[in-house]
Amino acid sequence: MSITNSKNRKATKHQVSGTGYWANAWFRLKKNKGAMLSLAVIILMVVIAILADVVSPYPYDLQNADHAFQIPSTQHLLGTDNFGRDILSRIIHGSRISLLVGFSSIIFAIILGGLLGALSGYYAGKVDNIIMRSMDILMAIPGMLLAITLAAAFEPGLNNVIIAIGVAEVPIYARVIRSSVLTIKGQEFIEAAESIGASDTRIILRHILPNCMAPIIVQATLGMAGAILSVAALSFLGLGIQPPTPEWGSMLANVRQHLLTYPHMALFPGLAIMITIFALNILGDGLRDALDPRLKN
């Protein structure tokens, strides 16, 4: 009995750190059609965002008063807005902001949250207490409200929006990583590393963090969806990206007074948000199933 047990444990340990684990996960993900389709959609969007200047039919800020409020036509596939700007071109350029903010704010949250979580889980005691109580404070404020507060406090602009959204996400990663660290810390190979005199930093970087990857990747994918929603919401309220920079949320904010007469102006930017978030959500669910079927968060 005991022999089989320790064999199993060894097997899982190797799985997590070895390439076999990721190959397996990729194999499982490939079988999930929805997730693969979503991945394709996201990659396509990233490509479009990078090549925005090339692929968009008009410059995003080209105003043409004669062509204002046009409904979709062959000339303007998604119509034009109140300034006669091409909506499709603005959506294409807007994807840059959404993806950039989504990605950077999550990276920000992962780095800060990861650091805090790792310290908290690894050193326990007082450090843990101080960090986690601070996280409790951040979590006591509803996320959207926290982002609004932070965005209101600073000058509106890309960097501040990224930080405002990122900070609101920090506690989530701190918690995910702390609990992963606590789980992994108890396992034998960490004791083994300690016993051969590896330094704390080395243990955290080389042994513990790679083992936290799975839950982080899943959380980050879903978190990116949330961040893209948040930036759109902030811009919608006028606290995020400021006009004339094209952003999906601020495109929606502009159309309020024309909503009932020219609904197409509201329809397409919202659809862009929805498709992006939908794809990220499906991919996130797929990744969760692929990386660890038991992982539920």
Next chain:
Amino acid sequence: MNENKLLEIKNLTIQYKTDNGLVHAVNDLSLSLKKGESLGLVGETGAGKTTTALGIMNLVPDPPGIIIGGEIQFEGSDLLKLSKQNMRKVRGEKISMVFQDPMTSLNPVMTVGKQIAESVRIHETLSRKEAEQRAVDVLEMVGIPGERFNEYPHQFSGGMRQRVVIAIALACRPDLLIADEPTTALDVTIQAQVLDLIANLKKEQQSSLIMITHDLGVVAEVCEKVAIMYAGRLIEYGTLDDIYNHTRHPYSIGLFSSIPSIDGDEERLRPIPGLMPDPINLPKGCSFWPRCNRATENCKRAVPALIESDPDHWVRCIHIDKAGFFEKNAVSKKTDTSRNESITHTKDTDVEIDSSKLEESLASG
């Protein structure tokens, strides 16, 4: 003879559809049980014992499980053909089941008293008060003070919880009790108490019993009949005496010789080599041939039929003739005698075969 039969399973076949393929959990299984009889259903983990039990209760999880075919005759009707409604009347009232893990088989957010009373109220028209009184009585019957009626499962230890599960099963005095490894999850000291409890209550209520276990010691304690399963098939069936003292099937012999005996001759344990076959890819022919030291080419051809080697002692092995001996095998004789001694001894002193050792050898194959 036939009126005496409480349960008759004919050609029961149950499969599970999984991503990796079709799991052949129970294959063409036939069994019968008389009123008041207790049958031990023995086999390794994965031999299809629990699936058989769930099949009788019509509780095979679907999906992925499908009952492919067969009949389960119980008190004159085929359980597999009963309507859902009628099947519900059988469950809990006529046939009850005690599950393996008492830690998970009780609802954590409901008091134990309510869980017992529920069983009573489903099948009998009683007021809530009466049902609760019954529940208290049943609790005391299984040795739990009635005032613990209002406590939750987490306030009980494992052994006590299993008593509660037994209380639920016996609350309506069923004709047949199926106990699925009722002691496996319990401490050794508690195991004997729970077994005694089941055996006594069974006698008191005159119900029949199917005891599912991989522990030959448990079987020896409470059963009159024994059925040994391997890879979803019945491979040997007979009285306790038949199985323990006149073991025929090579697998059964292997099972017994992997148990250490207390009077320990210098003989070493002989565990069965290899593992149980993957139930998705059962070997052609006799499922046991890859591990069998008597396997011949003939074994790989077709599934052997059950042969009545002695009156009412059935064996599924082509090497057994009607007289119950291997056609040509000198080695087995020796095994037979040495083992017989140990079993006789066991029965006399009531010292049980060390089940944990057996499990270990079964687990490691």
Next chain:
Amino acid sequence: MLKYIGKRFLLMIPVLLGVIIFVFTIMYLTPGNPARIMLGPNASEEAVQQLLEEKGFDRPYFVQLTDYIKNIVLRGDFGESFQTGEPVLKEILERFPTTLRLATLSVTVSLVFGLTFGIISATRQYSILDKVTTSFALLGVSMPSFWAGLMATILFSSILGWLPASGSYGWKYWILPPLVLGLHSAASIMRMTRSSMLEVIRQDYIRTARAKGQTESKVIIVHALRNALIPVVTVVGMQFGILLGGSILIESVFALPGLGRLIIGSIGKRDRMVVQGGVLFLALAFSLVNLLVDILYSFIDPRIKSQYQVTGKRRKEVPNNVDNKLEKQESN
């Protein structure tokens, strides 16, 4: 039980204090001279300076902070609005009923739809109904609530003409906002209920209930649901926070005079005191809801209650996962 509630309540105090300090500090860093904002751009420099001193905005950060906390704790005084000079609390209380009504109606919508479809979907896993509802839920989760609000306005006000587009002048104005906000949360609750239900349905005790001969509907309602609700309750608490955040957006879309609009409007007017007071008020509401959720939690799960019960009865092991659940629930 009381001990449990008391403990949770006490745990809330330092967190709320931390929230006050955090929000105050963030808003303190906001650029803009409060006296200048009060007096407007045309006021003289001396007048600004005088008002600054009069109101104490020139004092050191730490003094202002302790003063602010003291006033809140001792007198429930959240300061005065820079714009109107009215007490912030008064302005908040004028607007709060609208937000409360929106939140309550939305929670009701989300619970009714989320639980119902979650249960139906779980009990008929893989059926067409299940696939349709889960797809809708995923769409719902992915839809920005403010955009859904805009689309609903287009459909119901502009195209169909059934309901008014914005404002709050009668019951007709209170149909779309809670539906939009509530259905958004309902999607999350539905997903959680479904997965929790699916997990519970596979548990051994459900098999025990079936083995008793219990009818399938009672197995679901009596045995499965209460167990499945345990994680759902946590999500509902979490959703309430998301809902409060969403109410800010929805109030904007439908022009409802709620606390969210007050906050957004005050941000535009650089009225720091109102923003800070409003945010604190919402955070307090969120914390209270989470406290309620915790209490509700312990009613659903007797294992938590008994951890805090001091009775003479013998109590054996409390499963470890209860601690985990507590931990999980605190995290939200």
